[in-house]
Amino acid sequence: KLLRMAQPTAIVMLVAVVALSIFINFSIHKIEEGHVGVYYRGGALLSSTSEPGYHFMVPVITSFRSVQTT
16 A cells, blocks of 8 residues: 555655756756847846856747847
8 A cells, every 4th residue: 555655645746856847958058159148038038148158038928038248
C-alpha cells in the first residue's frame, strides 16, 4: 500500500521538475558581444536594455530582441 501512495507523489514531483526546467529554459537568454538586448512587454518597447551576457526575463509577458551596435 505504501508503494502505491509513493507513485502518485513521484509523478507529481517529476511533472513539477519538468515544468520548472521548461520555465527556466525560456526565461534565460544570451546577448552576444556587439549587441544590446531590447525588451518588449505587451508589444510596447521598454526603456531598459541589456548588455552582452546571460539574462533572465519572464517568458510570455516579456520578449526581447538582440540589436547589433557595432
